[in-house]
Amino acid sequence: MVLRFALMIDPVASLEKGGDLRSTLRVIDPSAPALELGDLSAQRGDGVFESIGVVDGHPHEVGPHLERLAHSASLCDLPAPDLAQWRAAIQRVSAEAGPGESVIKLILSRGIEGGAIPTAWVTLATAPDNSAARRDGVRVVTLDRGYPLDVPARAPWLLLGAKTLSYGVNMAAIREAKRRGADDAVFVTTDGFLLEAPTASLLLRIDGRFVTPSPSAGILHGTTQLSVFAHLGQRGFETGYENVPVGDLERADAAWLLSSVRLAAPISAVDGRAVAVDRGLTDELNTFLLGRRD
Template structure:
């Protein structure tokens, strides 16, 4: 395993003229102040992008989502050009490997200062061969609110990629207790939402479906590439409301996300689901070969 690489971003927001705008820091040394609101409140935003053979996948889309998350949290606007340059420099400073990831974070900063703390780090990715080939068993768990929460209660920040992921980890432990590896979160009014760190994609006959992102879920960068793949295969890919009944009747289901890519679902709530290994294999090959 190579050593993780850390870059501090000194000029993370639009209008900040601090020079240099970023620089390498020691990933083995403490970096975040104990009073930082990310530590004390989970108050900040992040993104994780795949790095495959040196290429940072969907960087533009990740940066666009980062900027959207900042706006939802009333954080200052990240300077996407500075972040892109810093992220590329961090990847270049890391020992090459087939699959890596870059995670970038901007917090609300040390309480009372109003100055965001910002960094990016690069590390080797886990080996997800098993999940991509044998697939994963999932359980459905309720998120506890309706599918229209983003419209009715935007202050709950559903749809922003915040650092508050304790619930996202808790649902995985509940899945493990139930003998599964991952989760499909559902709304109280019967709709499928997303995984705790992934988007849900279904195949029903010749149609590919994913929940539309006006339902308090993240607009997945991987899901967008998955749609391109299926469209190139001649299938119709659609966004919409997806019911729990449709999920149970789907011909195939995948949880798709950066780094792990497409994990085929082989069981939902203890009921086996067939995995199309050949199609999934081609899908993952296409995802790993992305050039944008």
């Protein structure tokens, strides 16, 4: 994704300048050098981020994204982000988005090595065309995430519930999926439970009920999944978080990957075997997710 607009956030100024948050934002050329080599984002993937879907200039689920940014920062012992400042930055960047679908990324890095001040920035890019994934679905392969279900709770230093910049494994899993002729991966635990996709949450409909693997298993609590649960609840469907055995992915009536930019992508194959796609409900979910819903 080519960046179309970017601004740096001054996290120290936010404390000093109080109300005038716009003056703590600095618009920069998104294709010019902006980060020092010593920045710990680039040196060690040491920071946290969020990707926000924007439709016709309206950023979706800003509140849940900011809450999750703060949660990730806390898990990583980063200074708490000033959410009013980040909200002002999202507003400023959204004004540049124009019609169609875009992506806003929020990045909070630990800053320059040896310093004590985070580096923070927000970018805007045009979203890729996800219409084929939304319509025809994505073929997934299940990939071992390497840990059993009980590890995240007892080993918080593994940062498994934080959306960190250390996304090398997530990217490698997608490459492995493509190597196997699929489009995306679904991580599973060593003891046989479903987790999440490298950049999406998993939603299954089993016997008419909608289920997502429990975030206590060291996975991200999906902002799009939260919106979909609220929507399904309003329509009278039962929703819930559970520890879901791997076999349920093929046993489900239907399953989706949910994420902020691709939105609801139905799963069309699991490990090379075709599975049922519910086109009607998928279209309905994406219409909801593309609409002005907050």
